[in-house]
Amino acid sequence: MFEELIKYDQEVFLFLNGLGTDTWDGLWLFITNKWSSIPLYMVLLFFSVRYLGWKGAAFMLVLVAVMVTATDQLANLFKGGFERLRPCHSDEIFEQMRLVKKHCGGKFGYFSAHASNSFAVATFFGLLFKKELKGLPVLLLFWALLVAYSRIYIGVHFPLDVITGISIGMLLGWLFYGSFSLLQARYATK
Numbered sequence: 001m002f003e004e005l006i007k008y009d010q011e012v013f014l015f016l017n018g019l020g021t022d023t024w025d026g027l028w029l030f031i032t033n034k035w036s037s038i039p040l041y042m043v044l045l046f047f048s049v050r051y052l053g054w055k056g057a058a059f060m061l062v063l064v065a066v067m068v069t070a071t072d073q074l075a076n077l078f079k080g081g082f083e084r085l086r087p088c089h090s091d092e093i094f095e096q097m098r099l100v101k102k103h104c105g106g107k108f109g110y111f112s113a114h115a116s117n118s119f120a121v122a123t124f125f126g127l128l129f130k131k132e133l134k135g136l137p138v139l140l141l142f143w144a145l146l147v148a149y150s151r152i153y154i155g156v157h158f159p160l161d162v163i164t165g166i167s168i169g170m171l172l173g174w175l176f177y178g179s180f181s182l183l184q185a186r187y188a189t190k
Contacts, residue, residue: 009160010093016152016159017087017097025100025154032114032150040143044125051132052184060180064124067176071120071169075113078164084110088155100154112157115148115165116172123173128180144169 020028030036048057086109088099122144126137148166151157157165 013158028150028153071116079108082110112161112165115162116169118144118147119166119169120173123170124177127177
């Protein structure tokens with residue numbers, strides 16, 4: 001059963017990765033670049049200061065930094081523990097896929113830290129501002145989905161790597177939001 005799942009994951013990867021064209025490669029490389037999200041983070045910081053005050057925003061920033069570090073380190077732990085090759089390191093499928101990046105990255109890819117981080121941030125801020133900024137959760141979800149899919153498009157993650165990253169990111173985003181809400185209510189950080 002496990003071998004069938006891996007085979008199906010490879011087939012879905014080859015299909016999704018094969019949808020790419022040279023015309024769109026630049027856009028997906030931009031989306032997958034961690035620095036391209038800085039404008040979004042600046043907007044989130046602006047709203048954090050506006051709705052939480054300076055003290056609350058500073059506390060929230062520390063908590064978000066811990067959350068992103070946790071998702072990153074958990075992804076590294078899984079990569080070292082599962083040792084599942086990235087598609088671009090797999091001799092089985094390398095000749096059939098498109099590697100859009102100039103280099104593949106680390107040897108192992110289960111699970112995607114990009115997907116996990118983006119969904120943790122989207123979940124945290126979507127929950128944080130769901131009342132004040134009603135459209136924000138949908139926009140953040142759309143952004144996180146683009147980042148997650150970009151990892152398949154450029155050829156560095158299988159769909160299961162991305163789905164696991166999404167799931168863990170959403171879970172951690174929800175847990176850290178819950179922690180922030182409890183601490184904020186308890187210590188009135190505004």
